[in-house]
Amino acid sequence: MTVYLYTLLEPYTYEHQFLKGVEFSNQWIEISEGKLTVHANYSWDGCTPKWQPLGLFTIGVPDGALRNGKPWLYYESLIHDVLCQFRDCLPFTQQQVTQIFKEDLQRAKWPLCQLYTAGVNYLGPQDFKA
Numbered sequence: 001m002t003v004y005l006y007t008l009l010e011p012y013t014y015e016h017q018f019l020k021g022v023e024f025s026n027q028w029i030e031i032s033e034g035k036l037t038v039h040a041n042y043s044w045d046g047c048t049p050k051w052q053p054l055g056l057f058t059i060g061v062p063d064g065a066l067r068n069g070k071p072w073l074y075y076e077s078l079i080h081d082v083l084c085q086f087r088d089c090l091p092f093t094q095q096q097v098t099q100i101f102k103e104d105l106q107r108a109k110w111p112l113c114q115l116y117t118a119g120v121n122y123l124g125p126q127d128f129k130a
Helices: 073-086 095-108 113-123
Strands: 014-015 029-032 035-038
Touching: 014 073, 035 073, 073 095, 095 113
Parallel strands: none
Antiparallel strands: 014 035, 029 035
């Protein structure tokens, strides 16, 4: 059973060059004109894997310290999770999704960028349609 740690309270819009020319829409996301919009109420589990023994504490891959009331990698994990969740419907390769994640981590100045990028590259979903 997946435990969702976060739920968007309002829509979030994201731009990346790989999104240009892609048109897609479902209940949770919309991609159009080079922009990805994740709709409010979308839930995800942040950076994984994580375990919460007896619900008392968390063991696993951290999302980072709070910054402006949200974990450091709140939006970076959101975009990566969305692109992985809908990988069967989207025209992206695993390498493209990993590249997007890496660029987002670099932009966020995440000190463990190389480690996290390698982690999603080797341990993340490998069965992309594209």
